[in-house]
Amino acid sequence: MRRRAALVAAVLLAVAPAALAAEPVPVGAVEILSGPNAAYGIAIKAGLDLALDAVNAKGVLGGRPIALTVEDSGGTKDGAINAARKLIGRDKVVALIGPTLSNEMFAVGPVTNARGVPTIGTSTTAQGITDIGPFIFRTSLPESDVLPVTLKKAIARGAKTIALLYANDDAFSKSGFDTMQAAARAAGLRIVATESFGSKDTDFSAQLTKIKSLNPDAIGISALVEPISGVMLQARQLGLGKETLFIGGNGANSPKLGQIAGAAADGMLVGSPWFVAKPDRLNQDFVTAFRAKYGKEPDQFAAQAYDAMLILAEAIDRAGVAEPAKIRDALLATDHTGPMGPFHFTDHRDPSSTEGVVVLEMHGGAFRIAD
Numbered sequence: 202m203r204r205r206a207a208l209v210a211a212v213l214l215a216v217a218p219a220a221l222a223a224e225p226v227p228v229g230a231v232e233i234l235s236g237p238n239a240a241y242g243i244a245i246k247a248g249l250d251l252a253l254d255a256v257n258a259k260g261v262l263g264g265r266p267i268a269l270t271v272e273d274s275g276g277t278k279d280g281a282i283n284a285a286r287k288l289i290g291r292d293k294v295v296a297l298i299g300p301t302l303s304n305e306m307f308a309v310g311p312v313t314n315a316r317g318v319p320t321i322g323t324s325t326t327a328q329g330i331t332d333i334g335p336f337i338f339r340t341s342l343p344e345s346d347v348l349p350v351t352l353k354k355a356i357a358r359g360a361k362t363i364a365l366l367y368a369n370d371d372a373f374s375k376s377g378f379d380t381m382q383a384a385a386r387a388a389g390l391r392i393v394a395t396e397s398f399g400s401k402d403t404d405f406s407a408q409l410t411k412i413k414s415l416n417p418d419a420i421g422i423s424a425l426v427e428p429i430s431g432v433m434l435q436a437r438q439l440g441l442g443k444e445t446l447f448i449g450g451n452g453a454n455s456p457k458l459g460q461i462a463g464a465a466a467d468g469m470l471v472g473s474p475w476f477v478a479k480p481d482r483l484n485q486d487f488v489t490a491f492r493a494k495y496g497k498e499p500d501q502f503a504a505q506a507y508d509a510m511l512i513l514a515e516a517i518d519r520a521g522v523a524e525p526a527k528i529r530d531a532l533l534a535t536d537h538t539g540p541m542g543p544f545h546f547t548d549h550r551d552p553s554s555t556e557g558v559v560v561l562e563m564h565g566g567a568f569r570i571a572d
Contacts, residue, residue, distance in 0.1 A: 213478035225268035226261060226523045228513065229288030229311065231281050231299040237427050240457040241502050242301045245323055246271055248506030249298065250492055256514040262523065267514060274300050285309045291315055291422075296321070296513055297524045298506070302425075303327030304372035307348040310337045319529040321513060323505045326451045327376035331550045336529055338550040340509045340541075342474045343452055344377050348559055349383040351472035352421075354571055355446050356388060360418040363390045365430060366408060368424040369397035377394035377423035377450040385421065390547045395419050400428050407434050413439060419446040422453065429453050430461035437465040446470060454501050457509075459566035470571055471562045475541050476554075476559050478570070487540040508539040 230249060233242035249269060257266045272284035272540050288294045289312075295543050297320045306325045311537050313320040314334030317459035322330060322339035326347075326394040355363075363385050378397075385392055393415045396408035409432070412420060421434070422429050429449055435445070447469040449458075454471045477488055477498050487507060491499040499507075512535055517536060520527040537544045545553040562571035 205409035212256050213299050214439075223265065226245065226270050226517060227294045227511040229285070229294050229297045230269060230271045230294055231274050231284040231288070231297065231301070231305070232271060233276040233301045236276045238276045238425055240426065240455055241301075241324060242276075243271075244455075244500050244502040246303060246505035247495055248323075248499065250271040251491055251503075252507045252510035253513075254550070256496075256510065257529065261514050261539045262369065265523075267517075268427055269510075270294070273568055274305055275303065276305075278305055281305035283310045283314055286461075289313070289318055294318065295517075295525050296528055298323060298509055299515065300325075303330060303376060304332040306330055306337075307372050307554045312335065313337070317529075319532060320530075321509050324451075324502050326379065327373050329376070335550075336351065336525075338532055338546060340512065340544065340551050340552060341451075341505055342558070344380045345384070345434070346552075347472035347525075348450065348509070349388065350376075351448055351470055351560050352384055352390065353390045353431050353472055355419050355448055358389070360446055360455070362390060362393050362415075362417045363419040363421055364412040364415060364417040365370040365392060366396050366397070366398070366405075366412070366420060367424045368428055370399050370499070371425075373452065374400065374424045374450075377452065381421045381423055381450060382533075384513050390419070398424075398428065398432075400425060402428065403431055404452045405432050408434050409439050413441055415532075417445070421448040421450075424448040425452040426455045426507050427461070430458055430466065433458075433465045433469065440449070441466045443468050454568075456498075456500050456567070459563055459568075463566060466563045467565070471561050471563070471568070472558055473501050473561050473568075474558055475501045476561060476568070476570060479559075481542075481570055483538065484540040492533060504540045508537065508541045509545065511539055512537050512544065527552070 218349045274281035303325045312331035312357040326344045368374035447470045516531040547553045560571040561568040
């Protein structure tokens with residue numbers, strides 16, 4: 202009996218390290234997978250899943266797979282908070298990616314920061330995101346870094362005056378407007394009008410008619426892609442033609458703009474930290490793999506999410522243990538190169554470089570690099 206007990210104990214001791222090595226590392230994501238803004242979250246989930254294929258081919262921490270649980274926020278603050286609480290309480294995640302929109306992050310960030318769970322926004326560009334607390338990171342360039350490049354292109358095309366339109370009922374759009382307004386002033390553009398609307402509005406004729414009467418060289422729009430598409434369709438119906446430059450914030454940087462607005466969106470300028478045709482090998486490998494898995498091309502949101510998953514996996518390995526506080530510290534030491542290019546975090550957990558920002562132009566329902 203003693204020999205048998207000793208044999209069982211020896212077997213258990215031999216099996217324990219192998220079992221530990223195979224234990225998944227729980228990671229969560231909160232994304233919009235339903236509702237009018239689902240295009241962003243669906244693209245992000247696709248990028249995360251593709252990166253996870255590569256990560257789990259070798260594992261982290263000596264071969265452990267990452268188990269990713271994605272919760273749908275529905276695009277609401279309450280939905281995002283409930284999803285994050287579920288992932289932390291039920292799934293015991295050691296890190297969280299998302300949520301999709303800045304206004305969701307302003308609701309979720311205080312919750313995850315208070316619980317000490319590192320949280321990485323891949324598409325949150327509003328001012329103040331990383332001010333939420335020391336566990337909040339983002340891999341998406343703030344609009345304050347991107348919009349000046351876009352406006353510079355508009356000025357090179359002859360713009361001297363600009364009218365601004367924005368959705369006044371969400372944090373992302375309002376922050377984007379504040380940034381666009383400040384960047385326009387800094388660039389020397391004269392702002393001739395400022396008009397607002399609700400993000401669920403479908404009639405923009407009053408605002409556009411007023412703007413048209415002022416004959417600005419450019420019109421800047423800060424909103425999500427659905428209302429931006431509606432603005433573009435109505436602007437063309439009211440006779441605002443291709444001689445007026447349209448400039449979109451980060452919300453316009455989605456293939457859905459061309460899908461909804463079609464030719465009405467032609468000519469819109471959007472700044473982006475990434476483009477599908479960027480020729481470097483890592484990006485083209487990513488694009489090829491994405492096409493093979495999903496049968497379509499990735500967008501900026503998929504690319505940012507892909508890199509974010511790789512960045513997190515590398516941080517877990519550097520941490521040496523699946524503990525949130527150690528992963529948070531390891532994230533600060535990020536030195537990653539991927540489809541988005543070289544990436545480091547600043548001490549304030551924002552992207553450290555604006556290199557690679559390009560200005561895209563909508564043409565024929567798709568973006569191309571602006572001439």
